[in-house]
Amino acid sequence: MSEDMHYCSDEEAVVVVEKVSKKFTRSLRRSLLYASVDILQALMPIFSPKIRDDTPVSLRTGEFLALDKISFRLKKGDSLALLGVNGSGKTTLLRLIYGIYPFDRGRIEVRGRIGALLAAGVGFHPQMTGRENIYVNGAILGMSKEEIDRHFDDILQFADIAEFIDAPSGTYSSGMRVRLGFSIVIHADVDVLIADEVLAVGDGAFREKCFTRIDELKARGVSIIFVSHALNQVSRVCEKSLYLQKGKMIAFGDTEEILALYMADNPGV
Template sequence: MKEDEDYCSEEEAVLIVHKVSKKFTRSLKRTLLYATVDIMWALMPFLSRKRTDADEPVRLRKGEFLALKQVSFRLKKGDSVALLGVNGSGKTTLLRLIYGIYPFDRGHIEVRGRIGALLAAGVGFHSQMTGRENIYVNAAIIGMTKAEVDATFNDIIAFADIAEFIDAPVGTYSSGMRIRLGFAIVVHADIDILIADEVLAVGDGAFRKKCFDRIDYLKSRGVSIIFVSHILDQVKRTCEKAVYLRKGNMIAFGDTEEILEMYKRDNPGV
């Protein structure tokens, strides 16, 4: 981990990912069976083994596979890191582990501060609730108080440009409208880390420019960004650092331009 330590000490880090591994099951039937077994073991702590022992190999049962294998990196306050890799490399899994959607099987993740995520269009929205209601619900999930939402409500609507639809059910929104609303909520919160997974590949040029201008503003205030995009110009524009993943393995972590060159050599035509 010398490269991590040279870039960012543990004291400077706003995010620490240390030897994180995650396994999944290909079969739904086995997933349910193994989940039941795991819950039973968890209820007997005197028999269970520590899941966070990073150096202990992950035991794979029939039908299981490793989606991530001992991934490690640190992120400094105000910096941005891109997760690079072809489809199936483990990028979205890693984002969801960082955000706390999935538990990890080995390793350690430490998030220092409030985190906001844009993982997919409509994630976290209730289709039968109005845009207005969803703003308050989603802001509460991030950790915003009602007073904070009240103070930024008009700015959120203006940024998303959905004022005339704000009292319509979100189920009637297009995917672009949901992305605009989701982005507007997150970037008006008082967050320390922003996760963005491919969402900025959707939408018109004017909205994408507005999003990147807002990201620049957040970075100027010390917000760190974890960014996933197959549009490499966006990666180069946004991120100082990059993590290169391949089939769940971390191939490299370092300066974005160097990692991009490695990634392009390994994947011609990306």
């Protein structure tokens, strides 16, 4: 369980997270103020001192560390679970890896095409039809129109929403949005798949279909970063796990060992 936090070399890795820290501000007013100051410093580097990656993150009034010096590497075809109670930093880490948030210290590198399912319907425009959202989301994932055209029927078949494809996605249930989002991502020929609680909705038959496809993706060499509070899903999908607690990295290693530690620390999860 005290396994090396990296376990593979930089050259082997498709995802590199090195001493990454991220801070947030509790107050919206202070957040806007600090953002304005940071933008001015970025525009005028003379007023912004050079900061090394190993320099501790300085916290201003009202700020807190959501993540503190997180490091791991993920090899091609490996699957990693992020474990932790709500507020531990799991979703923040996923969003940093996907590039939604900037990080304050460290290094993140993803080698290849990355696809993310961060919540039901995230990235779907509610006024656009399912058909239109397929093309928009496919383009965001780096798919060409020809590639989307080629996979369109397969996307519909997997999502099983053909009769609603020309309805606004805002009329879809959360399960329908998850099915369509998942189907788009798995047909995008990604190298890294990020999934955050996406299998918490939807019926059992669809979840089983998703697990079968995840197994196929892993066999094809796709790397997966997975978050779920359903620990049986974690055991099924992931060989490795990273345990976070209040933004700090507690343990990294074999999933069954990390699950045992996590459940001992959090009885009743």
